[in-house]
Amino acid sequence: MSFGPDVYAIFWREMKRYRKSKSGVLIRLIQPAVWIIVVGNTFAGTKPLIQAAGFDGEYIEFMAAGVIVLTAIFTSIFGGVNTLWDRRYGFMNKALVSPISRSSLALGKMLAISTVSVLQASLIIGISLAIGVQFSDYAMIVPIMAVVLLFSLGFSGISVMVAATAKSQEAFWGIINFLGMPLFMISPALFPLELLPEWLASLAKLNPATYTILMVREMMTGVPSGVPAALSLGILGAFVAVVVVVAGWTFTRDVNRPF
Amino acid sequence: MTGAIEAESLSKSFGETKSVDGITFRVEESEIYGFLGSNGAGKSTTMMMLTTLLRPTSGSARVAGFDVVREASRVRSHIGFVQQENAVDEYLTGRENLALQAKLSRVERSDAKVRIDELLDTIGLADRQHDAAVTYSGGMKKRLDIACGLLHRPSVLFLDEPTVGLDIQTRRRIWESIRRMHREHGMTVFLSTHYMEEADELCDRVCIIDEGKIRAVGRPGEMKGRMGRDVITMEAGGSARRLADRMGTMRGVKSVDVRGDSVTAYVQDGAGMMPAIFGEADSLGVTIRAVSMSKPSMDDVYISYTGHQIREHGPEPRRRKRGI
C-alpha cells in the first residue's frame, strides 16, 4: 500500500507552498493577536462575572484558550481555499490523473492545513506568554498542540470538502463565512457557557469547538471545565473521524465533476 | 495486438451541446498521433475522457489496454497528461515541480534524482532549476510542464496543445524535446493542436476533428498527396469563376477552389501544367494577372475536409471546465 507516501506527497507540496508565503503567516496572526490584546484587556473588568461562573483567574487567562482555538478555527476553515486555486490552475487535474487516490489527496491537504494551524496556534501561545498569561503547567503545551491538531483536522476537512465541491469562489466564501463566525461566537471562547442564555448555551453544546476550548482551557489554567476531559476528547474525536470519512468520500465522488 | 488508445463511439455532451460526437479511432503503440482541430472542436474534451478526468456520456475507450471508466486507476498509472493550461506550481522551483511529479507518480527516490537531472538538461532549465517557477517565461514553464508529464516514463503521453501561444523558436525547441524524448523512450504520444505545421512536423498520423466529429485520418504526407503535388494560385479578376470551371475539366487537376478573385488549383505536376493552363485562359479570354506555386500544406488539407479555414488567432480558448 502506498497510502502513506501518497498522503505525504500532497502534504509535502502544501508545506512547500506555505513556507514560501511568509507574509501570509504574519497576516494570519494579526486577527488573533488583536483579539487577545484588545478584547482581552477591554473585558478585563468582567473578572467578577467569570469568577461567579467558577473561573478563578484573570479574564485574559480565561480567553487565551478561546483565542488559540479561534486561530485554529479560522486557519483551518479558510485553509481549503487553495483547493479552489488548484481546481482553477491545473494542479488538481495533475493530481487527479496521477495514480494517487482522491482520499490521499484530501487527507494530505487536511494534514498540511492542520499543521499550519498548529504552527499559528503556537505563535499565539507565544504572544500570550509575552503579554503575561501564565500556564499552570508548561508541559501542557504539548497536549494542547495535540488537541489543536485534532480539532483542525476536522475543520480543515470541512473546508477542503466545501472547496472541492463549490461551484464558484463566491459559494465557497459564502459557506465558509457562514460557518466560521458562529462556530467561534457560539462557544465558551469569550465567556463561560453559564453566562450565555439557555438557548445559546444549548447550541454551543452542539459545537465541537466548545469541547476543544474547554479542554485547552483546563490544560492551560488547571481549572476544571465542568466537562470531563475524556468526554470532551471523545466528542471531538468522533466529530473528526466522521469529517475525515465524509471528506474522503465527497472528494472522491465530486472533485472532478464538471459543472 | 491492442492499440495504445482505442476509442469506440466515444461521446460527451454538456447539456444540449454534443462536444464530442461518437468518435472511433485507434492509436498504435509508439505512434505520435495528432488531433487537429480549431477552437471548440472537442480536442480537450476527448483528452479529458481518455485521461479519466471526464466520464464519457456514451461509448467507451481503452488506454494502455485498460478501460477509462472501469479501470480508471490502472489507466492513471500508465499515462502522463500535459494540460492545455499550464499546471506548473509557480510557488515551487523548477526542480521542486519535478520532485512533486515524482512523488505523485510514485517514482523511486533514487531514480527520480537521476531523471530530474536528465530532464532539466533536456529542457534547458538546469541553470534555473532553483528559481521559483513564477520567474520563468511562458516557454520555460511550458517546457517544465511537459517534462513533468514525462518524468514517470508513461507509456502513453497526452499533450493538449503543447505549444499554443509560444513563438516559433520556442515551438521548435519544444518539438525537438518531444521528438527527442519519443526517440529515447518510445512512448505513444497523443497530441492536439490547431497548428497545421505542428501536426505536419511531429505526427505519424493526423486526425482531423471538427464539431466533435472525425473528418479524416491519415499520414500527413498521404493527406497532402491526395491533394495533388502542387498548389497553383492565380489572380484572375472577375473571371475567376469561369477559369476555375474550365480548369476543373483538365486532366491532372485534382480539385479547384475559388476565393474572391483568386483560383486555387491542386494539381499533379504544377510546372508541367502551367503552359496548358495559360492556353486555356487565353482561349477563354481571361487574363491571369499573377500566379504562384507552392506545395500543399496541412492547411489545404484541413480546409478541404472541414470546409473552413482554421483560426490560428481565433478567440482565446475559454477557461477550462471549472466554472471558477
Ligand SMILES: Nc1ncnc2c1ncn2[C@@H]1O[C@H](COP(=O)(O)OP(=O)(O)OP(=O)(O)O)[C@@H](O)[C@H]1O
Ligand atoms: N464544462 C463544459 N460545459 C459546457 N460546455 C463545455 C464544457 N467543456 C467544453 N464544452 C464545450 O465543448 C466544446 C468542445 O470544447 P473543447 O474544450 O473540447 O474544445 P477544444 O477542441 O479543446 O478547443 P480549443 O482549441 O479552444 O482548446 C465547446 O463547444 C465547449 O463550449
Ligand SMILES: [Mg+2]
Ligand atoms: Mg482545448
